Amino acid sequence: MEVGSNYDLDISQLYYTEDNIYRYLANFNTIYTDSGRSALKLLNRLIPCGKILLPSYICESVIHSYDGFEIDFYQITGDLDIDVNDLMNKLDETVKVLYIMNYFGKVKKELSDILVERRKELGFVIIEDTTHSILTRACTIGDYCICSIRKWFPIADGGILYTKEDISMLKENICNRGGVFPSLDAMLLKHMYLKYHVDCNELYREMFYSVEKNFDKQNGIYFISEFSKKLLKCFSIGEIMCKRKENYLFLKEKLSNLGIAPICFEENMIPFTLPFYIKERDIFRNKLIENKIYCAVHWPITNVHLRKNEIALDISKKIISFPIDQRYNESHMQYIYDIVKKCCIYS
Ligand SMILES: Cc1ncc(COP(=O)(O)O)c(C=O)c1O
The missing domain is CATH 3.90.1150.10 (Aspartate Aminotransferase, domain 1)
Incomplete structure (x- = not known):
């Protein structure tokens, strides 16, 4: 038995379902990108430049998405909760954007009310990273939400920017990659390895690795590939x-x-x-x-x-x-x- 790591793709198990992510997010305006980072970079075209407060526990790729911003960090506790005192001390009129993260799916209601009040007073924008929590709740208090959806489904690429606001004007900043995304073949190979014991373990691992490296190097903002877009209609x-x-x-x-x-x-x-x-x-x-x-x-x-x-x-x-x-x-x-x-x- 083998458990974990990248998804493999078994196309023989796919079937169309109405109960898909598009319906789940139907109440939002959405843009589907190739990655969470593309969604963040796209959002940078909309949010005010200046001071952004990030949680002190967050993935490096998120931090890099704010190169050029003035970044400050607020404290996260060992239970992966926001240190409320620290955040409240740091939230002043110099803060333009607050980035929040619902770790591993846990969504905390109590703090939301306080933050909503503070936003009314100070006017900062809240970005909610739902990469871990999208299926617990699509959105709590974010003005804008982003999710690296490729971490939830067996798709080669996928990120989402979603909000109640109209974001259609952002689409002109996005490039089209076309039909398929490079790690699709790695996902198929992994399935061949797991199910039919084809000797390709090293090969698909290298392929996954190089795709992640390319994400790190990528400067442009891309739409999700057509294939992943269609696949998303097949996951309930x-x-x-x-x-x-x-x-x-x-x-x-x-x-x-x-x-x-x-x-x-x-x-x-x-x-x-x-x-x-x-x-x-x-x-x-x-x-x-x-x-x-x-x-x-x-x-x-x-x-x-x-x-x-x-x-x-x-x-x-x-x-x-x-x-x-x-x-x-x-x-x-x-x-x-x-x-x-x-x-x-x-x-
Ligand atoms: C919490 C969180 N948000 C956003 C991202 C960026 O997503 P992606 O790797 O799809 O660019 C990551 C990446 O690991 C992440 O962990």
């Missing part, structure tokens, strides 16, 4: 929600026997992954890799400023995520648990 949001929740709850329950608890949990959330803290994370992660369980780290920190932030650095050193997405069922979750148990006993 309801089914994905159920599957993720089922997997998450099953694994959470099992892991509690080993004293492992997820960092973020709320009864009504649709989880992105199952994140938890573990000492000597990299040793643990390597043991899992030996057993073909590939866990993501959200996120390694290289940003000079954030490397001085003890809390962010500590989170980044200890955090690890189990995959619980719709590709998997109870047997995969049981496999993860069995291997983790073995690793804990022998560590």
Whole structure:
């Protein structure tokens, strides 16, 4: 058995469904891009330039999207909540944009009311990053939302900028890539490897790697590829929600026997992954890799400023995520648990 890492694509399982992401976001004005970064760069054409407040725990690619802005960071706690006092101290009339993130699917209502009040007083714009939380709630208080949708579905490329405002004028800034996106073949190869044992493991891994490198280097803003756009009509949001929740709850329950608890949990959330803290994370992660369980780290920190932030650095050193997405069922979750148990006993 093998669990985690990039999606493979099995076109034989696809069927058209009305219950797709387009319907889920039908109440918003949307622009589908190739990546979350393209959505952010596009939004930069609309938001006021000046001071932006980013959370102190965030992916590097988001920070880079604000090169040229005056960036300040507000503190995130070990529970991956906003440090309200720190944020309130930093939110003054110099702040033009506030960036918020709902980590791993958890959406906090209490703080929203305070922030909405503060926005009324000060007039800043709120960008809500829903990359982890889009299926818990499409939007809470963001004036604009962005999501790296390629992390939720087996599509080669995909990001969304969505809002209640009219954003159609932004479309003239976007290039068309055309039919397919480069990592589509890697996703097909991965499926051939997993299902038919074709000897192409190294090949598709290199392909995925080089596509991610190209995303890092890309300057232009692109629409989502036509193929991914069509694929998105074939994924049922309801089914994905159920599957993720089922997997998450099953694994959470099992892991509690080993004293492992997820960092973020709320009864009504649709989880992105199952994140938890573990000492000597990299040793643990390597043991899992030996057993073909590939866990993501959200996120390694290289940003000079954030490397001085003890809390962010500590989170980044200890955090690890189990995959619980719709590709998997109870047997995969049981496999993860069995291997983790073995690793804990022998560590
Ligand atoms: C929270 C978050 N937002 C946005 C992005 C950017 O998305 P993309 O990689 O599709 O450009 C990422 C990337 O990992 C992310 O983790």
